[in-house]
Amino acid sequence: MDYCITTENLTKRYGQEIPVNHIHLAVPAGAVYGFLGPNGAGKTTTMKMLLGLVHPTEGSISVLGQNVNEKNRLSILRKVGSLIESPSYYGHLTARENLEIVRSLRNLPKGEIDEALDAVRLTGTGNKQAAKFSLGMKQRLGIAAALMGRPKLMILDEPTNGLDPAGIQEMRKLIKSLPAQYGITVMVSSHLLSEIDQIADYVGIIRKGELVFQDTLAALHAKSNCRLALRTSNNEGAAALLPKAKHAEGWLILPQLTDEKAAAASLLLAQKGIGIVRMEVREKSLEDIFLEMTGTEAAL
Amino acid sequence: MNAMKALKLEFYKARRKRYWLIAAAISAVQALWLIWGLRNMDASQLAQGYLHSLYQFAVLNSIVLPVMTGVLVSRMCDIEHKGSALRTLFTMQPSGSLFDAKFFCAGIHLAAVVGFQIATILMVGQIKGFSTPKPAGALVWYFGSQLLCSLFLALFLQILALRHINQFIPLSAGLITGFLGLMAMFFPEGVMRLVPSAYYGLLSPVHMDWNRAARTVSYYQVPFPIMDCMLLTAALVILYWFGRKQFMKREV
Numbered sequence: 271m272d273y274c275i276t277t278e279n280l281t282k283r284y285g286q287e288i289p290v291n292h293i294h295l296a297v298p299a300g301a302v303y304g305f306l307g308p309n310g311a312g313k314t315t316t317m318k319m320l321l322g323l324v325h326p327t328e329g330s331i332s333v334l335g336q337n338v339n340e341k342n343r344l345s346i347l348r349k350v351g352s353l354i355e356s357p358s359y360y361g362h363l364t365a366r367e368n369l370e371i372v373r374s375l376r377n378l379p380k381g382e383i384d385e386a387l388d389a390v391r392l393t394g395t396g397n398k399q400a401a402k403f404s405l406g407m408k409q410r411l412g413i414a415a416a417l418m419g420r421p422k423l424m425i426l427d428e429p430t431n432g433l434d435p436a437g438i439q440e441m442r443k444l445i446k447s448l449p450a451q452y453g454i455t456v457m458v459s460s461h462l463l464s465e466i467d468q469i470a471d472y473v474g475i476i477r478k479g480e481l482v483f484q485d486t487l488a489a490l491h492a493k494s495n496c497r498l499a500l501r502t503s504n505n506e507g508a509a510a511l512l513p514k515a516k517h518a519e520g521w522l523i524l525p526q527l528t529d530e531k532a533a534a535a536s537l538l539l540a541q542k543g544i545g546i547v548r549m550e551v552r553e554k555s556l557e558d559i560f561l562e563m564t565g566t567e568a569a570l
Numbered sequence: 571m572n573a574m575k576a577l578k579l580e581f582y583k584a585r586r587k588r589y590w591l592i593a594a595a596i597s598a599v600q601a602l603w604l605i606w607g608l609r610n611m612d613a614s615q616l617a618q619g620y621l622h623s624l625y626q627f628a629v630l631n632s633i634v635l636p637v638m639t640g641v642l643v644s645r646m647c648d649i650e651h652k653g654s655a656l657r658t659l660f661t662m663q664p665s666g667s668l669f670d671a672k673f674f675c676a677g678i679h680l681a682a683v684v685g686f687q688i689a690t691i692l693m694v695g696q697i698k699g700f701s702t703p704k705p706a707g708a709l710v711w712y713f714g715s716q717l718l719c720s721l722f723l724a725l726f727l728q729i730l731a732l733r734h735i736n737q738f739i740p741l742s743a744g745l746i747t748g749f750l751g752l753m754a755m756f757f758p759e760g761v762m763r764l765v766p767s768a769y770y771g772l773l774s775p776v777h778m779d780w781n782r783a784a785r786t787v788s789y790y791q792v793p794f795p796i797m798d799c800m801l802l803t804a805a806l807v808i809l810y811w812f813g814r815k816q817f818m819k820r821e822v
Contacts, residue, residue: 318821318822322661344661350661354657355657358658360653374582375662400653415658
């Protein structure tokens with residue numbers, strides 16, 4: 271598999287504090303990679319390190335197949351668009367003038383400005399000063415700037431922050447369309463599990479600076495595997511017969527069983543004179559998984 | 571990145587900010603001050619017109635230019651802080667090139683102010699009929715020395731303005747430096763050399779002699795203060811190296 275971003279032991283220390291601790295990121299090419307974690311988990315610091323805005327204390331970063339160092343950083347970043355924390359803009363300049371600065375710095379043709387404005391539906395307001403924009407429009411202007419020059423990779427840090435529900439929907443739609451429409455790999459961070467669930471193909475979960483999960487979204491969903499919960503007339507006796515069963519608040523929890531094995535277990539209990547009072551399928555929600563992994567309140 | 575392109579971008583970013591307005595206003599006030607000071611001079615006093623003007627402007631500069639530079643530089647740097655623009659710029663432009671471009675941009679404005687002062691002196695000299703020939707050497711020296719002091723202050727204030735989001739800090743530093751410039755004339759020479767704004771006077775080509783008994787003022791040209799000039803130039807180079815390095819190491 272091709273990766274747009276990989277990191278080895280990426281670490282950032284501020285004195286005793288370690289906001290990012292030996293992270294091994296792997297962002298596959300052509301995908302939307304959701305970078306999920308509660309507030310203060312280290313998402314922004316990690317993304318800033320990828321862009322060279324924060325200097326790593328330890329570890330290495332490879333972006334678009336090249337090891338990033340201070341000498342080649344800007345040439346690599348020519349193919350990377352970014353939006354970190356809040357949109358960057360000059361309030362006294364119009365949207366078009368803001369993009370002109372990006373165009374000039376990236377040596378892009380003039381037509382790129384109209385294309386970028388068009389992509390984020392700001393065409394009609396290109397001559398309005400950015401300070402007079404709503405937060406949603408500023409966010410879209412930030413995305414337009416990141417899209418300039420058709421980057422191969424976009425790094426977006428909580429791009430839906432502060433947007434109204436319609437704006438959030440629109441932003442999600444845009445992010446989701448980027449790989450197919452422009453061939454852009456997207457790394458997008460959020461503290462909202464539901465958001466990542468809707469837009470990402472791959473997910474990395476960070477907790478207190480440590481990457482606790484990294485795989486496809488399908489693999490994360492697979493962690494919510496079914497378990498069988500039993501309440502019997504004699505839980506102690508049933509547990510002795512079913513060694514894999516675990517006690518939980520008056521229930522016996524069995525791992526995921528095939529239909530045949532579930533039938534065999536109930537037959538065994540019946541043969542030993544243990545009656546099944548209740549039997550139900552329990553599924554861990556994605557929120558439960560997130561909660562387990564991050565050890566914090568899941569954000570829905 | 572091409573230095574000229576970075577400088578052009580600085581001027582592009584300055585659209586609608588009218589940095590030149592503060593420079594123009596200060597220059598106009600200084601010109602009026604000079605004209606007012608010359609209004610009642612007789613022929614013998616006008617014979618010293620050029621030297622009088624150069625001295626007066628140098629003294630005024632030590633008080634006014636630090637404040638003006640503080641306003642100019644803080645406005646130039648504030649646009650980067652206000653919209654968190656550094657986070658995007660640092661992914662596209664070498665931070666050192668941005669630092670240089672801002673410094674050159676401020677330098678051009680300051681050169682225009684000092685240049686306007688010289689143009690004012692020449693114009694007033696023509697109108698009022700200063701009887702001595704134009705002191706070309708002193709005018710060139712004045713331009714260089716006043717610009718050197720202004721560049722040093724601009725650099726110092728730019729480092730503060732880029733480092734701190736709160737622009738009250740560079741503005742206050744400009745005001746304090748201006749105040750020190752005013753007080754520096756009363757300090758011993760050794761102490762004066764520690765005050766950046768005092769160099770407007772120290773490097774000035776013209777000094778003044780006040781004859782208490784006769785209650786007359788005479789102006790005279792001094793030898794080029796090479797040691798002071800070298801001291802300030804060395805301080806400028808060290809400050810530039812340090813400030814640029816700090817800015818390049820900065821995390822945003």
